[in-house]
Amino acid sequence: MIEIEALHHSIGKAPILNGVDLVIPEGGMTALIGPNGAGKSTLLSLVARLRKIQSGHIRVAGHAVGQVSDQDLARVLAVMPQETRVSARLRVADLVSFGRYPWHRGRPGKADHAIVDRALERFSLDPLRERFLDEISGGQKQRAFAALAYAQDTPYLLLDEPLNNLDIAAARDLMRLMRELADEEGRTIVIVLHDINYAAAFADRLVVMKDGRIAAQGTPGDVITDTMIGEVFGTQAGVRMVDGRPVVIV
Ligand SMILES: Nc1ncnc2c1ncn2[C@@H]1O[C@H](COP(=O)(O)OP(=O)(O)OP(=O)(O)O)[C@@H](O)[C@H]1O
Ligand SMILES: [Mg+2]
Known part of the structure; x- marks a missing residue:
């Protein structure tokens, strides 16, 4: 479970988060x-x-994020940020292997190598494993960073x-893989998405943010409505139900 309480955050004088209270349950x-x-x-x-x-509290699986050690946090939570900055002269397999560091602390064993191999395979990166990051495409790089987070296990x-x-096939593969991790391995996946149709198709629950606050939350069917799209996004895209789930017509 991720518990967020009274979270405020400013950058300079600009308020960015204005009192976020949110519970993300375990699993799914x-x-x-x-x-x-x-x-x-x-x-x-x-x-x-x-x-x-700056102000407020966050707990992940009972660990207070403000206090827990780096190693304990890295063994509980992996993140793939929106912006990533690493050396372009790093090979794909080496990048993915960084995910194992919190577990082996500099001395990778057989099991670590096996998990890196599995990550490369599951993200279809095996043929690219020896390439440098500046020798692969934007979507391939994106998959390499997802594989790094996955390898942290x-x-x-x-x-x-x-x-x-990501192209449509790679996007669907990645979302299916995340679904598998949730359904078969009981992992808790939190994913920022702009494509509401992907969110509706794959996620168990949606959290809608606007102006540094939680504007709505619930199942895709409850949350995705013409009214929500109008109020939160300020555009008139219609919502239709297709096979029991909402689809936004752009
Ligand atoms: N370093 C910064 N300095 C000043 N303002 C910032 C900085 N980083 C983010 N912001 C502002 O904080 C607000 C929230 O940014 P954030 O990146 O969290 O939004 P987001 O919901 O992830 O948006 P997006 O969908 O575009 O990624 C924005 O108004 C942004 O301009
Ligand atoms: Mg963002």
Whole structure:
């Protein structure tokens, strides 16, 4: 369970999060949606301690994010940020193997190598494993960062817009894989998505953010309505039910 209480965050004088209270239950997939600038990445980066909490509390599986050790946090939660900065002269397999560091602390064993191989295979990166990051495409790089988070093998997996740059087949593969991790391995997946149709098709619950607050939450069927799209996104895209789930007509 991720418990967020009275979370406020400002950058300079600008308020970014304005009192977020949210509980994300253990297991399943929660999609975070909302307009550009709503605060989704800020929220995710506070949960993953990529930024320091200014005010409020976050607990992940009972660990207080403000206090837990780096190693304990890294064994509970992996994150794929929206922006990633690493050396372009790093090979794909080496990038993915960083995910194992919190477990082996510099001395990878057989099991670590096996998990890296499995990650490369599951993200269809095996043929690219020896390539440098500046020798692969944007979508391939995106998959390599998702594979890195996967290889960390944590019960909680946070992904910020992992479908960026992915073609429809790669996007569906990635979402199916996340579904598998939730359904078969009991992992808790939190995923920021802009494509509401992917969110509706794959997630168990949606959390909608607007202006640094939670605007709505619930099942896709409850949350995705013409009214919500109008109020939260300020555009008139119609919603139709197809095979029992909402689909936004763009
Ligand atoms: N370093 C920064 N300095 C100033 N403002 C910032 C900074 N980083 C983010 N912001 C502002 O904080 C707000 C929330 O940003 P955030 O990245 O959390 O939004 P988001 O919901 O992830 O948006 P997107 O969908 O575009 O990724 C935005 O208004 C943004 O301009
Ligand atoms: Mg963002």
